[in-house]
Structures are given as C-alpha cells and as structure tokens.
Amino acid sequence: MSAVKGINFLPPIVTTNEALQLYQKVAEIKSLIGKLNAELEHSVVNSQLIQMLTLSESVQSTRIEGTQVTFADMIEEATKKNKSDEVTEVENYMNALSEGIELIHGGNPISTRLIQNLHKILMGKNTRGTIANAGEYRKIQNFIGPTNRIEDASYIPIGANEISSYMTNLEYFINSMAHPSFQKNPNSDSVLLDENSDILIKTAIMHAQFESIHPFLDGNGRMGRILIVLNTMQDGLINKPVFFVSDELEKERIRYYNLLNGIRGSSPDWFSWINFFLDACNRMAKSMLDKLDGITSLASLGLQKISKDSSIINHVWLTTFRKPFVTVKEISDHLDVSVSTSRKALNQLVDLDLIDVDKSKKKNKLYVNYDLLRLL
Structure with a gap:
C-alpha cells in the first residue's frame, strides 16, 4: 500500500447529518465538564489532585510513544539524583505542560512562538529522538512508518517549505480568527467546521492537524497532546488544567493512529476522527469525576479519622x-x-x-x- 501524502488546509467539511451527531455528543460532554468544574472548585484536595493528575497525564502521553515508565516509577524516582532516561522524558513533558499552563494563565495565546518554546523544554536532556533541533521546525522531509525507510512509510507529511503556511492556517483557526486560507464552499448538505465551531470539535481538529503537519523532527505526538490541554483552557472550557485525554487515547493506540491517518491525503475522513476523539473525552470526563469523588471522599474520611x-x-x-x-x-x-x-x-x-x-x-x-x- 502506498503512503498517504500531505493534508488540506483547515477548516474541514462534514455532512450535515455528521455535524448533528457530533454536536449531540458535545452537549453530553459539556454537561459532564460542568459537573467537573463545580467539583474541582469545592474539593479539599484541589491543588494536590491537579498535581497528581498532571503527573499521570505526563506518564500516559509518553507511554503512547513507547516508554514503559509507570506512575509509581515517577513517584519513587522523584527525589533521586540519577534518574532513568524514561523518567527524565516524562519530567520534560510535565515541565513543558506546566510552562504552557502558566503561559495560558498569563494571557498568552497559542502561537508558533509558544509551541516552539514548549517543544524546546519537551525535547530537553536525556530525551529519545533528535534534540539538536529542539524548538525549531524541521528543515527536511520526514515520514511516519514502521521502519527507517521512506519506502515503507504509512504517511508522508507536507514538505518543510510548507510548514510555515500550514502552521499559520492552524494558528488562526485555534485563535478563532479569520484567514484567507480558510476559503471553502461546502454544498447544501455539508457543514464547514470553521474557526467558530465548538471548542471540543476545534480541539479534535487542532490536534489531528498539528500531528499531520508534523512540524518537528521528533516530539510531535507529545507536543500535540499538550496542545489539547492548553486549547481547552484558552477557550475557557474548563477552569483547571485537567483536560487529560492521553489515558483514553493510550488504551486504543492503534485506533488512535489509524483515525489520525484517516484525515490525511486528498479525501480526509474528519467525522470518524472527531467522533472518536469526542468519545475519548466523554470517557475521560466520567473517569475524572469518579476519581475526584473517590479522592475527595478519601481525604475527608481521613480528616474525620484524625479528628x-x-x-x-x-x-x-x-x-x-x-x-x-x-x-x-x-x-x-x-x-x-x-x-x-x-x-x-x-x-x-x-x-x-x-x-x-x-x-x-x-x-x-x-x-x-x-x-x-x-x-x-
């Protein structure tokens, strides 16, 4: 099978019926997120919980890339001077995520500059892959596949000379700003998922498009998952930085990669990808509510026992x-x-x-x- 090549500019187009199905799911997820926001405001372990969930997200996101490090490994090695490379890689992810959260809280928009700065942190010391160009967009062709031969590639991204224009297209889309590259004319049975679409749908689109541009030589997957958290915060979907979907994506890693590849090439299937991403968000929100309820109850019961x-x-x-x-x-x-x-x-x-x-x-x-x- 020949490799899929390149991607289209945003925004994508889906059928009217597909758009209706997606927005029905969005309504359910937003109801769950509303409950999550309320619970986080009143939890006795608010800040402590967020720190632990951030660590858990960092572990799961790097596990998608093939690391074997666990949550317990991270806790146990936290105070060690000589840490394993995999633990350091997770720490780099957590540092980049934390810096991104600080920047968003400070009013900085998601931009090329922000992405490159966070990538430099992400690809810090003892990280697998090419770190010489940390924070810089690639200047050569790269590809995704099972071997180191481009002939075996499943996907060949856009050329290095096109990255700037595609990242500009993405940056304007993320920040709900119109751009000349957005010009598309859907037919009467289609819907344009433009820069004013719901934040959950936009986040799904943003993540897939960033992964497909593949602007860096390494670290694109981890950087793209950091952007999920930052985008939901920037648009005010959730009050605390806990929109962590990596655990759900890691559970269905093969499907995750297959559907990402499906939005590429000349005939992208955006509906299947967005539908999958929303289902992952739904499961994540339910899981987060269960965790928060259990952890808050544990803390309260302990305080009662201490009396x-x-x-x-x-x-x-x-x-x-x-x-x-x-x-x-x-x-x-x-x-x-x-x-x-x-x-x-x-x-x-x-x-x-x-x-x-x-x-x-x-x-x-x-x-x-x-x-x-x-x-x-």
Whole structure:
C-alpha cells in the first residue's frame, strides 16, 4: 500500500447529518465538564489532585510513544539524583505542560512562538529522538512508518517549505480568527467546521492537524497532546488544567493512529476522527469525576479519622495527596516544621491505618498513601 501524502488546509467539511451527531455528543460532554468544574472548585484536595493528575497525564502521553515508565516509577524516582532516561522524558513533558499552563494563565495565546518554546523544554536532556533541533521546525522531509525507510512509510507529511503556511492556517483557526486560507464552499448538505465551531470539535481538529503537519523532527505526538490541554483552557472550557485525554487515547493506540491517518491525503475522513476523539473525552470526563469523588471522599474520611481541627497532622495528611511516596525530611521541608514533628505526625497516620511505612528501613523511611495511588 502506498503512503498517504500531505493534508488540506483547515477548516474541514462534514455532512450535515455528521455535524448533528457530533454536536449531540458535545452537549453530553459539556454537561459532564460542568459537573467537573463545580467539583474541582469545592474539593479539599484541589491543588494536590491537579498535581497528581498532571503527573499521570505526563506518564500516559509518553507511554503512547513507547516508554514503559509507570506512575509509581515517577513517584519513587522523584527525589533521586540519577534518574532513568524514561523518567527524565516524562519530567520534560510535565515541565513543558506546566510552562504552557502558566503561559495560558498569563494571557498568552497559542502561537508558533509558544509551541516552539514548549517543544524546546519537551525535547530537553536525556530525551529519545533528535534534540539538536529542539524548538525549531524541521528543515527536511520526514515520514511516519514502521521502519527507517521512506519506502515503507504509512504517511508522508507536507514538505518543510510548507510548514510555515500550514502552521499559520492552524494558528488562526485555534485563535478563532479569520484567514484567507480558510476559503471553502461546502454544498447544501455539508457543514464547514470553521474557526467558530465548538471548542471540543476545534480541539479534535487542532490536534489531528498539528500531528499531520508534523512540524518537528521528533516530539510531535507529545507536543500535540499538550496542545489539547492548553486549547481547552484558552477557550475557557474548563477552569483547571485537567483536560487529560492521553489515558483514553493510550488504551486504543492503534485506533488512535489509524483515525489520525484517516484525515490525511486528498479525501480526509474528519467525522470518524472527531467522533472518536469526542468519545475519548466523554470517557475521560466520567473517569475524572469518579476519581475526584473517590479522592475527595478519601481525604475527608481521613480528616474525620484524625479528628483534630488545627493540628499539623491534618496538613501532613493532605500533603500525601500531593506526594503519595514521602519521607520525614520531605514533609519537614514542605511544611516548614521540625523533623521530629514531621515524624510524629506521619507515624500517627500510620497508627490510624491511613498510610503505610517501610518498616525494613531504619533511616529515610518511606511513607506511602496506597489508597490514593489505587484511586489514581
């Protein structure tokens, strides 16, 4: 089978019936996201939860690219000086995502400059792939396929000389601004999914188009999934940076890649891709609500069990939701309390069966909130 080549400019066109089906799904997802926004505002573990979910997203997004690192690996290696390359790669992803969130919160739009700056962080030290051109669009032809031979490619992206015009087209689309390249004339039975379409549909389109432009030599998949989070924040879909779809995409990796390839070439199937992406968003929102409910209940039950209104032990308990694997010194440093106070509070939590401790060690004992890890 010959490789699919290139892509069309945005915006895409679907049939009227397909558009109706997509918008029906959008309505259901937005109802779930409304509940998620409300729950996040009132959760007792708001900031701690977001930090853990950001880590989980970073793990899942890099796993799509073939890493074997797990969530537990990341927690366990967090304080080590010499970390594995895969753990460092996940940390690079998390740093790029965190920087992007800060920039969006600061009012910066999603732009070529922002994307290139985040890519430079993403492709930092000890990252697989070509890092010499981190933050720079490719200057040569690349391809996607099972081998290193272009003859075996399943997809050959646009030429390097076309990247600028395609990224401009995408940038205007993302930021809901009209552009001369948008000119298309759908027939009476078709709908143009233009720059004013619903944010969920636009995010699906943006991600697929970015992946298909494939502007960098490496890191396009991870960068494209970071953009999903940033785009939903920029348009105000969700109040907190928790729109993490990578877990759902990773579960159906083959379908994910097949449908991405389907929007490429001269006869793109945008409906199948957007429909798949919306289903992933629906499952993600439901899963996030279940996690948040379980984690909030766990935190509240723990506080009830402790039954001390203003004791330091309450703060130590909630800190384990930010860092489920923790030492006495880490608690001491984080809460600015003495080592003895930190140790006493952690041991009290162990006595209450809220956390566990590695009893085989005499020094630098590790305390673990396994109930939280199970929920995550």
